[in-house]
Amino acid sequence: MQKQTKSVLITGCGKGGIGHxxxxxxxxxxxxxFTTLLAHEPRDHLTDIGITAVTTDVTSDEQVRSLREVISAKTGGRLDVLVNNAGICYTMTGTDTDVQEVEKMFAVNVFGPMRMVHVFHPLLIRAQGKVVNIGSVGGIVPYVYGSSYNASKAALHHWGNTLRVELxxxxxxxxxxxxxxxxxxxxKRDRGRQLPDDSFYRPLAEEFQSHVRRTPKTTPPHVYAKSVVAEVTKQTSRIWFWTGATTSLVWFGDTFLPRWIWDGLFTREFNLAKLSST
Known part of the structure; x- marks a missing residue:
């Protein structure tokens, strides 16, 4: 018998991103x-090379169920790998947080993966497959101005921890x-964001603007993807896999150093002492 081609579904595959x-x-x-995109996103970067792209919003029960029907029909009711990659970012101080913005972010970053697993788990069980959750060092350390985003990734990490035991x-x-x-x-979504006029962080308004417009030293997506796919396709994958710029430093600090070490590091990096002096 001919061996069946393995299948993977990746959410959030806009051009130039991790999913792509x-x-x-x-x-x-x-x-x-198989990949998902939002209705307004172009898809020729995928379809032109033979990758299936399906318009799907991971915050919609109806659309995710429709996606399952499409993939089930094409794969014989099996799915070898589900990659929960769709995500958005919201950058703001914890005290100035717009909770409605955070609710939108959690709907994608946390409830989206939960919905995907709820809908697709029969296909994954049939294939004896894998769920891959794309987390972040932000879910590990108190990265300043990222409290809400960090919380969404920490929630994803810990949901995945329990899901691992259950599945x-x-x-x-x-x-x-x-x-x-x-x-x-x-x-990109955050580049025009500004501190509120009545924020206690107004003394850092220029620093905040520089932060949201920054161009950090990064790992190219194709290099990152090679390391992730190499790990995921192993017969036995690590349950937590750290990869990309800064992960070695964060892993070492989180593993061997007291948690308060990050307080001083980020206070200096983000010039937070300026708040006390004003």
Whole structure:
């Protein structure tokens, strides 16, 4: 009998991002690749190279169920790998946070993966497959101005931890990818963001503007994707896989140093002492 081609579904595959790079790399490994995009996003970067792109909003029960029907029909009711990559970023001080913005972010970053697993778990169990959650070092350390985004990634990490234990008896593995600084478009949404006029952080208004417009030192998406796909396609993958710029430093600090070490480091990096002097 001919061996069935393995399949992967990757959410959030806009051009130039992590999902795009992962899709290309899985295709290079011989996988049948399915991806999701929002209705307004172009898809020729995927379809032109033979990757299936399905318009899907991971915050919609109806759209995710429709996606399952499409993939089930094409794969014989199996899915070898589900990559929960769709995500958005919200940058703001904890005290000035717009909770409605955070609710939108959690709907994508946390409830989206939960919905995907809820809908697709029968296909994953049938294939004895893997769930891959794209996390972040932001979910590990108190990165300033990222309290809400950090919280969404920490929630994803810990949901994945329990999901791993629950799915193991059913033959499905769960992998948390702890991503460092990767060169993607996720920061574009925040580039025009400003502190409120009545914020206690107004003395740092210029520093905040510089932060949201920054161009950090990053790992290119295709390099990141190679490391992730190489790990995921192993027979036995690590349950937490750290990859990308800064992850070695964060792993070492989180593993061996007291947690308060980050307080002083980020206070200096973000010039927070300026608040006390004013």
């Amino acid at each position: 790079a992962l899709a290309v790399e899985f295709q290079n490994k011989g996988y049948s690749v 193991k008896p059913l033959g499905v593995d769960v992998i948390n990818i702890i991503s460092g600084e990767i060169g993607t478009n996720i920061l």
